[in-house]
Amino acid sequence: MEDIEEFKYEPKSVKEIFIEMKNTVELMIDLAYASILFGDKEIAEEVLDLEERMDLLNYQLMTHTVLAARNVKEAEQATTILQMANAIEDISNAAGDLAKMVLEGVELHPIIKETILEGEEIIGRILVSPDSVLVGRTLGELELASNTGVWIIAVRRGKRWIFGPDKEFRIRAGDILIGRGTRTSIDQLKEIARGVIRVIGNERVRGD
Amino acid sequence: MKELEEIKDCLIEMKNLSSLMVDLALSSVMYNSEEIAEEVYILEEKIDELTLKVKKLALRAAKNLDDPESMLSVIEMATINEQISDSAYEIADIVLRDVEPHPIIRKIMHDVEEEIGRVKVHPGSILIGQTLKQLKLPSKIGVRLIAIKRGNRYIYNPSSDETIKEGDVLIAVGAGIDKLRELSNEKSEEEEELD
Numbered sequence: 001m002e003d004i005e006e007f008k009y010e011p012k013s014v015k016e017i018f019i020e021m022k023n024t025v026e027l028m029i030d031l032a033y034a035s036i037l038f039g040d041k042e043i044a045e046e047v048l049d050l051e052e053r054m055d056l057l058n059y060q061l062m063t064h065t066v067l068a069a070r071n072v073k074e075a076e077q078a079t080t081i082l083q084m085a086n087a088i089e090d091i092s093n094a095a096g097d098l099a100k101m102v103l104e105g106v107e108l109h110p111i112i113k114e115t116i117l118e119g120e121e122i123i124g125r126i127l128v129s130p131d132s133v134l135v136g137r138t139l140g141e142l143e144l145a146s147n148t149g150v151w152i153i154a155v156r157r158g159k160r161w162i163f164g165p166d167k168e169f170r171i172r173a174g175d176i177l178i179g180r181g182t183r184t185s186i187d188q189l190k191e192i193a194r195g196v197i198r199v200i201g202n203e204r205v206r207g208d
Numbered sequence: 209m210k211e212l213e214e215i216k217d218c219l220i221e222m223k224n225l226s227s228l229m230v231d232l233a234l235s236s237v238m239y240n241s242e243e244i245a246e247e248v249y250i251l252e253e254k255i256d257e258l259t260l261k262v263k264k265l266a267l268r269a270a271k272n273l274d275d276p277e278s279m280l281s282v283i284e285m286a287t288i289n290e291q292i293s294d295s296a297y298e299i300a301d302i303v304l305r306d307v308e309p310h311p312i313i314r315k316i317m318h319d320v321e322e323e324i325g326r327v328k329v330h331p332g333s334i335l336i337g338q339t340l341k342q343l344k345l346p347s348k349i350g351v352r353l354i355a356i357k358r359g360n361r362y363i364y365n366p367s368s369d370e371t372i373k374e375g376d377v378l379i380a381v382g383a384g385i386d387k388l389r390e391l392s393n394e395k396s397e398e399e400e401e402l403d
Contacts, residue, residue, distance in 0.1 A: 014312060015312060015315060015319070018312075019316055019319050022316070022320045023320055026322060029227075029292075076307045077308060077310040078310060079307065080237075080305075080308075080309045080313065081313065083298060083299075083302055084237065084302060084313065086298070087233075087295040087296070087298035087299045088295070090291065090294070091291075094291040094295070097288050097291070098288055101281060101284060106280060106281050107275070107277060107278050107280075108278075108281045109278040109281050109282050111219065112281055112282065115220050115223055118220050119220050119223045119224050119227075120224045121227065121352075143383075145321075145350045145382070146349055146350035146351075146382070146383040146386075146387060147350065148350065149345075149346040149347045149348070149349070149351075149382070149384075150350075151383070181346065182347060182352075184344065185346050185347040
């Protein structure tokens with residue numbers, strides 16, 4: 001019995017891999033557009049690194065999924081996971097192609113940047129001033145994504161890039177946040193980062 | 209140049225649509241909704257048309273440019289957005305096949321960072337009677353509406369003039385889905401399927 005248990009289907013791992021794939025592909029697209037907008041090869045390189053990571057994740061997912069199917073019905077259902085994972089990997093390849101435009105030095109027509117700046121959701125660069133209520137707080141504490149609608153995809157700290165910062169990431173004065181959101185959201189966060197707006201969401205972050 | 213303006217408008221529309229399509233495709237799988245999946249099919253055709261249009265315009269524009277090669281990046285940008293929309297189509301296709309999507313897919317969608325959610329607007333909700341322009345959901349609670357189900361009808365990519373009505377089912381993407389649930393007076397999450 002115990003031997004059989006060892007081969008038991010572990011939905012958790014498939015789920016974890018899949019979640020990482022979906023979160024990664026979203027980050028890749030955003031970073032790819034950011035690399036074009038700022039003509040930044042380092043960001044573009046990160047997109048290509050993530051593309052490799054996606055290949056690995058998809059391979060792991062396939063292995064787990066194939067291993068997990070115990071009968072024809074489960075095998076059929078498993079194909080839906082594989083189809084979805086492949087489609088997500090295709091999107092990551094598209095993001096990789098965007099980043100390659102920057103790395104291969106393809107001359108970018110100004111229209112491309114204008115497109116990125118004028119869509120429904122745009123990429124913005126937000127400088128955090130020492131006076132801002134953002135300073136010293138983590139992305140999780142601030143609930144920045146739901147309170148401002150801006151998704152932070154990267155942070156420039158001194159000469160270093162931090163890509164896909166997590167909830168524990170603590171903002172410092174002088175950080176340059178790269179965020180994705182509607183223009184209104186980005187503009188609002190810029191005001192918060194400048195220290196002009198001292199309130200985030202519905203609550204006062206600091207009494208003053 | 210007239211062509212360049214047109215190209216820009218097409219590319220912006222393509223970028224908006226391809227991103228909308230991915231969100232719609234994922235929500236179609238999550239809720240096993242053939243209706244949403246079919247909308248992705250329709251949008252995919254629209255993207256194909258736009259891709260062809262951009263290519264033609266780019267060639268025409270290239271004739272009058274000192275640097276015609278700069279149009280390559282324009283064509284590449286259109287092609288990449290077409291690829292993304294093709295992938296969205298592949299995802300939506302799962303719903304339109306005879307095979308039921310694996311139950312794990314729905315569970316997964318609840319745990320991703322940028323959630324997709326479906327929220328019903330209940331009586332007494334402060335959302336009722338307000339336009340999307342007034343509500344500013346993206347900057348206030350970090351949520352974008354990708355579709356509204358009103359009765360049997362879907363309104364995809366609702367415009368800023370759209371007014372929320374009682375009983376609307378909002379299909380939303382973003383970090384603040386829970387806040388949207390509070391605003392809509394929704395007590396508990398409903399699990400039944402859309403179609």
